[in-house]
Every structure is written in structure tokens, then in C-alpha cells.
Amino acid sequence: MNFGIVTGFLLMMLIIGILKRGKSPDIVNYYVGGRSKSVITVTGSLVATAIGGSATIGLAGIAYSKGAPSVWWLFSGSIALVILGIFWAGKVREYEVFTLPEILEKQYGHSSVKIVSSLVIVIAWTGIIAAQMISAGKIMSNVLPGHYKLFVILCALIFITYTVLGGQNSVIKTDLFQSLLIFTGITAAVISAFIKFGPLNMSQLPAGHLDFPVNGQLGFTEVFMFFMFVGTSFLAGPDMYSRILSAKDKKTAQKSVIAAAVMISVFAILIVAAGLYARMIAPGIEAESSFQYLIVNTIPSGLQGVVFAALLAAFLSSADTCLLTSGIIVTNDIINPLFFKNRLNDTVKMAATKLMIVILGAGSLVIALYVNQIIKSLLLALTVYTSGIILPVVLGFYRERLKINYYGATAGIISGGAASIIMKYFMYDKFLIYIFPAVFAVIIITSIITSE
Known part of the structure; x- marks a missing residue:
């Protein structure tokens, strides 16, 4: 029964994605949903x-x-x-562009920043897409054990298909439905655990497990690293900016971002509660299986498929956005300016974007089939991205006041991305805390040296 519910959900996503692709298949609709989306739609998608x-x-x-x-x-x-909603979301929407790299080009007045940032984003986002595929495969393996790789491939094929066919309209429409399903499923899991086991019991958890804001396992340094490499990706992320650029106007963008922030905080509490309940009732299981264990052991069997479908919705909703964003960036910000001097017409650009979505999806699928740790894959991708891109974007809003030029921004992107890869490869993670000040210094010093 659970398998039937989850399979039905996958087919529903495919159908919604195809039917909601929009009547006008022009580039603005395909890339940013016609710049016409409401607060509810943009918030749900974020x-x-x-x-x-x-x-x-x-x-x-x-x-x-x-x-x-x-x-x-x-x-x-x-x-x-x-912070984004208050200070920069309106400015982002006013740029009237398609992608984050184009915003960097507008900020610094040179295409080199766009091309270099595009390369970093696509490399990082391929890892993020792979992480979502891994998650989808793990969930489906709980529904029907023993077929992990088959399910990774199946889920990948479905979201690649509706992303290619419908572009931003399909992705945003499926996101809205998925956000409602995600909230319902996660809430059901936590409420079921509460009904069955009562409130979280400190005596049944490791010492300090309920301490807040920090404990012996996660101190101030670790929390600060969360802000550096996870939080900042929300501040200037290509997927988040693609949603802002799809909003119908500046006010819609600002309201949507702030509303999404509130809802994500609620999700955070619910998901952490789920992990804590799993630890309380089953202290010896694999950590990344804790949510699935909670579903199987607290929710009535007839409803388990619905909650598994909700989790699957969470993975697909991130994967399709990241995949579409990457495909657009490769075509619009790398291939068109670098190889065709911005001469591709909209029809050719849209066809090329669809091809890139398929290629990038296939590349992410290969990674997902050979790496099975979600957080490891995701943290590597986010570290590379945030180290290189965040400061140039944020500082770009104040470029003239800070006297930063495109040489400085480009140097910051390259040095930040490269340094993070080297530190991760040689396991020098303890030095990552210094990477933002170092990149800031590179941007400022390079701008001073190259100033006219």
C-alpha cells in the first residue's frame, strides 16, 4: 500500500509538472515564470x-x-x-534579469564575474542535486527495501522530465503543492510520536541533548559554521534569487522572502523534534535513518505512505529548482556569452537549456549512485559555493561605496572556491572559519591594486 501511495505521488508530480508548464513557452516564462508569481506561490516555492x-x-x-x-x-x-527580505530582495527583483550571475554582472559591469561565478555555482549545485537524489533513494528504499539505486534513477528521471518540459512554471506549481504536503507529513510524524511516547524525556536522551542554544556536541564554533556555510547560502543563493526574480513585483518579493523565513523556522523545530524522538525511542540506529524509523514506528501503516510521499516531495522540490537553475546558468551565463557572443535567439537558448538540464541531471545521478552520505555531499557543495560567491554578491550592493571592482570580485570568487576545495580535500576544516575574512581581504586588496 505504501509503495502504491508513493508511486502515485511521483506520477502526480509528473502530471502536474506537464499540465502547469504554461501556455506561452517563451524564454521569460521558462526561466522566471513570466515574472508574475504571487506571494503565496513564491513563498511556497521558497x-x-x-x-x-x-x-x-x-x-x-x-x-x-x-x-x-x-x-x-x-x-x-x-x-x-x-535580512535578505528587509535589505536586498527588492533590489534583486528590480534587476529584471534571469540569474544570480547576471546580477553580479550588473553589479560590477563586466562579464568575467558572471562567467566565473556561473562555473562555481554549477559545480556546487551538481553536488546539491545529487544529495537530493540520495535522499529520495533512501526514502524509497524504506518503502520497498533492496532497490536503492533503481529508485534513485526513477526519481531522477521523473523530476528531470517535468523540469525539462515545463521550466519555471512547472517547478513553481509543483513546489506549492509539495510545500503543503511536506508540512502535513512532518507534522503528522511528530504528533504521532508525541501521542505514542509523550513529551521528550531528558532521562531517555544523552546528557545535554536538550540543552540550547549550544551543548557539548554543538558548541558556538559549530553553530557559527552553520551560519557561515548554510545560512549565507540563503542570503545569496541562485535558487532563492530565481524565486525572487519570478515574483510579480518588488513588494511581492520582499513579503514572500520574510514569510518563507517564518515558515522555515517552524519546519526546523518540527524536524529536530523528529530526530530527538527517534533518539529517545531507538538510540542504536543510523542517524540518517532516524526520520524513516520514526515514520515506520509511530504512524499507522495506512498513513505511512502519505508521510513518505511528503518526504519525497521535500527532496524533489529542492532538486528540480537546483537543476533548472543550473541548466539556465550554463546556457544563459556560460555558453551564450562565451561561445556565441550573446547572439543566441530565445528559441535556441530554450532548447540548449533543456539539453543542459538533461546533461546536468545525468551528471548528478552518477554522483548520487556512488556517494550515499547526504550531509557530506551537501556540506562540500555549500562550502565551495558560499566561500566563493556570497561576499562578492553582498558587497556588490555597495560596490561604489566600498570602491570594489570586477577584478576584486573575480579574484574573491576564484580564491574562495579554490581554497575551500583544497581545505576540504586535505581535511583542514578547522581553518574554514577564516575563509570569509581571507576572501574579503582578497577582494579589497585586488580592487585597490587594480583601481584606475
Whole structure:
């Protein structure tokens, strides 16, 4: 029965994605949904994009292992979204572009920033898409054990298909439905655990597991790292900006971002509660299986399929947004300016974007089939992205006041991305805390040296 419900959900997503692709298949509709989306639609899409594999299976796993302070993983993102909504969301919407790299080009007045940032984003986002595929495969394996790789491939084919066919309209429409399903499913899991086992009991959890804001497992340094490499990705993320650029106007963008921040905070509390309940009732299981264990052992069998479908919705809603964003960036910000001097017409650009979505989806699928740790894959991708992109974007809003030029921004992107890869490869994670000040210094010094 559970398998039938989850399979039905996958087919429903495919049908919704195809039917909601929009009547006018022009580039503005395909890339940014016609710049016509309402507060409800944009908010739902932002929430669905944020609540992916890292924020469900991954975050529940961190809560299971390290306790209540793990809520800062998503709280950091919510705080970043409030800042974005107050200060920059309106400015982002006013740019009237398609992508984050184009915003960088507008800020610094040179295409080199756009091309370099595009390369970093696509590399990082391929890892994030793979993490969502891994999550989807793990969930489906709970429904029908023994077929992990088959389910990874099946889920990938479905969201790649509706993303290619419908573009932004399909993705946003499916996101709205998915956000409602995600909330229902996660809430049902926590309420069922409360009914069956009562309130969280400190005596049945490791010492300090309910301490907040920090504990022995997650101290101030670890929480600060959450803000650096998770929270900042909400502050200037290409997926978040694609939603802002789809809003019908500046006010809609601002309201949507702040509303999403509030909703994501609620999700954070619910997901961490799920991980803590799993630790209380089953202290010996694998951390990243904690949410699935809770579903199987607290929810009536007839409803388990619905909750598994909700978790699957979380993964697909992040994966489709990241995949579409990456496909658009490769075509619009790398191929068109670098190889065709911006001469591709809209019809060719749309066809090329669809091809890139398929290629990038296939690449992410290969990664997902050979890496099965969600948080490891996601943290690597986010570290590379945030180290190189965040400061140039944020500082770009004040470029003239700070006297920063495109040489400085480009140097910051390259040095930040490269340094983070080197540190991760050689396991120098303890030095990552210094990467933002170092990138800031590179941007400022390079701008001074190259100033006219």
C-alpha cells in the first residue's frame, strides 16, 4: 500500500509538472515564470526549495546525533532570509534579469564575474542535486527495501522530465503543492510520536541533548559554521534569487522572502523534534535513518505512505529548482556569452537549456549512485559555493561605496572556491572559519591594486 501511495505521488508530480508548464513557452516564462508569481506561490516555492534532503533526513540525523542545537542549521537560513527580505530582495527583483550571475554582472559591469561565478555555482549545485537524489533513494528504499539505486534513477528521471518540459512554471506549481504536503507529513510524524511516547524525556536522551542554544556536541564554533556555510547560502543563493526574480513585483518579493523565513523556522523545530524522538525511542540506529524509523514506528501503516510521499516531495522540490537553475546558468551565463557572443535567439537558448538540464541531471545521478552520505555531499557543495560567491554578491550592493571592482570580485570568487576545495580535500576544516575574512581581504586588496 505504501509503495502504491508513493508511486502515485511521483506520477502526480509528473502530471502536474506537464499540465502547469504554461501556455506561452517563451524564454521569460521558462526561466522566471513570466515574472508574475504571487506571494503565496513564491513563498511556497521558497519553502519547498529550502526543505530538501538536508533539512529533513539530514537535519533529523544531526538532531539524533548532536541534540537540540542542530536547529540552528535551518534557523541560520531563516535569519538570513529575514535580512535578505528587509535589505536586498527588492533590489534583486528590480534587476529584471534571469540569474544570480547576471546580477553580479550588473553589479560590477563586466562579464568575467558572471562567467566565473556561473562555473562555481554549477559545480556546487551538481553536488546539491545529487544529495537530493540520495535522499529520495533512501526514502524509497524504506518503502520497498533492496532497490536503492533503481529508485534513485526513477526519481531522477521523473523530476528531470517535468523540469525539462515545463521550466519555471512547472517547478513553481509543483513546489506549492509539495510545500503543503511536506508540512502535513512532518507534522503528522511528530504528533504521532508525541501521542505514542509523550513529551521528550531528558532521562531517555544523552546528557545535554536538550540543552540550547549550544551543548557539548554543538558548541558556538559549530553553530557559527552553520551560519557561515548554510545560512549565507540563503542570503545569496541562485535558487532563492530565481524565486525572487519570478515574483510579480518588488513588494511581492520582499513579503514572500520574510514569510518563507517564518515558515522555515517552524519546519526546523518540527524536524529536530523528529530526530530527538527517534533518539529517545531507538538510540542504536543510523542517524540518517532516524526520520524513516520514526515514520515506520509511530504512524499507522495506512498513513505511512502519505508521510513518505511528503518526504519525497521535500527532496524533489529542492532538486528540480537546483537543476533548472543550473541548466539556465550554463546556457544563459556560460555558453551564450562565451561561445556565441550573446547572439543566441530565445528559441535556441530554450532548447540548449533543456539539453543542459538533461546533461546536468545525468551528471548528478552518477554522483548520487556512488556517494550515499547526504550531509557530506551537501556540506562540500555549500562550502565551495558560499566561500566563493556570497561576499562578492553582498558587497556588490555597495560596490561604489566600498570602491570594489570586477577584478576584486573575480579574484574573491576564484580564491574562495579554490581554497575551500583544497581545505576540504586535505581535511583542514578547522581553518574554514577564516575563509570569509581571507576572501574579503582578497577582494579589497585586488580592487585597490587594480583601481584606475
